[in-house]
Amino acid sequence: MEEVVVFKLERSKRKKHRFRWRRAFFILFVFIFLIGGTYSIIQYKQGLSAASDGKYKNDGTTFEQFNGNLPDNGQINVLLLGSDSRGEKNARTDSILIAHYDQNTKQPKLVSIMRDMYVEIPGHGKQKINAAYAFGGPELLRETIKQNFNVDINYYAVVDFNGFSKIVDTIAPDGIKVNISHEMSSGIGMTLHPGEQTLHGKELLGYVRFRHDQLSDFGRVERQQEVLSKLKDQATNIKSVLKLPKLLGLFDSYIDTNVDTKTNLILGKDFITGQAKNVQTLRIPLDNTFENQRYDDVGEVLNIDLDKNKEELQKFLKDDNESRKK
Template sequence: MEENTRQTRNQKKKKLRKGRFIITILLLAVIATSIYVYAQYKSGLEMASDTKIPVEDFQPDEFKERVETYLIIGVDARGTEKSRSDTMMLLAWNHDTNDMKLVSFMRDIYADIPGYQSYKLNTAYYLGGVPLLKATLNEMFDLPVHHYALIDFKSFETLIDILAPNGIEMDVEKNMGGEIDVELKKGLQQLNGKELLGYARFRSDAEGDFGRVNRQQKVIEALKDEMLSPTNVKNFPKLVGAAQGYITTDLTSTDQLSTIFKAIAGNGELAIEKMTIPAEGMYKFANYRHAGSVLEIDVEKNKQLLHDFLQLQE
């Protein structure tokens, strides 16, 4: 009887020691992971120190509907000189359905820019930065803008290389070169940051700016897939740190960014619906001495199409 009791006690002691050992290993793993995450975050943050493009007087529209919008702007100069916006997209997040939709605005749209003569849409950023581009979209399309993210293309290259050090898979539809500073061959391949940027900016073919916008949307789709890939989780801390320096945005709260990432992650494969403004058949080409070749659009028809696509409440 005493022997059985002794054996039972020994077994309990062994289980207790084993349990303590497992807990210790788990704690060490958590500590090691935390140190790694923090070190990578700091590394990314230091890479991008003092690189943000300053933005003044951005006044977000009041968020009172179910659709929250994010204006994404890509420029080709970093604060050293005035630049036109090369990329203008609007990401819309429907909180009711957790769907996301992406709208690309052609930069040659002949736009009514508040306080100025009509010019190409990308001139709004040149004349008044993010606030004036936002005001132009507000007035032309009755479009609310709740947040913005502004990135220089050189910074875009670096962020891509952090997210996917081995490159991002793209099916390049034709040989590309010339003004994009890289030479790309037709076919499926892994593109680094500089090559991916060149692919997104290429427009030296018959499709012109329309083809460029389509490629930009393909790049966004590829980036979404990379961010959802488990193999890239280890790169996230450094990416988040670098993004805080390389991307200028009104989203200053970590909680805000975490909410967006959780929504994306919780959306499974997350199919992003895409459209381009102007829509097919709702524009014509024109030429003005002060603005050059432009797209004159049917504003009312494009606005209605845009509202229907984004499911904005009237």
């Protein structure tokens, strides 16, 4: 009988001990959650405050409806655009890129579309491809890429270059290392001297926008791909992860996009946790597949071998799918 009583007392003590530990764990969890939530809110508001001059504070209201199909088979294509607007209503795009991500292989790819390519724009005839944005925003540019290259675009993101330097400085506060081959000054409001050096936000913006040399837009496209790839690597840094709420605040005002929350979470998780592989890049048109020509109505253009570039672009985007089938 005494043994039974002792057993019951010990069991009661163990239950009380477990209850205390559960309660303590719950209190600690709530405390961490509150601290983390407060930190995130403060960081997010700091981002919004830093982006008070952003022109995309109300996503989805700047442009006409975007009719891209939802992605299937884990393939996501996002049209990344940078506008060279100085306040005019029908500005052309300064940069056109397709960001491709395969959720199955974790492979990111970046395609730079040369803005002076001479293509058919639905409803407007033959024009430089960046004119599509001026005529009908991201949607007409999506239609143009679909008609000429048969590539489906699912989402768009338009970057306000005024916020580029702040976004870069938040992701990479210690700067990005680059090797400048020659002096750059014309058209960027600064002078960048030759040599290997570390550039920060405003300097990097000048670096990726400079085009007044013998390589013209081709050199600029290479620099854009270089910087975006290095920013992707910086985004996996623990300091950048902690600043994610602040980045979201900056993005809200400096980037207009229709990328949904679920897709944002998928992409953010893979990139921040380092699961995403190194970025593969391509430029369209390819070398030796175009000629420089001039037309009175549009000026200097790149007259391209459309069939060859279309074939190579589709192959580049589909390579991961085919390799998984083998």
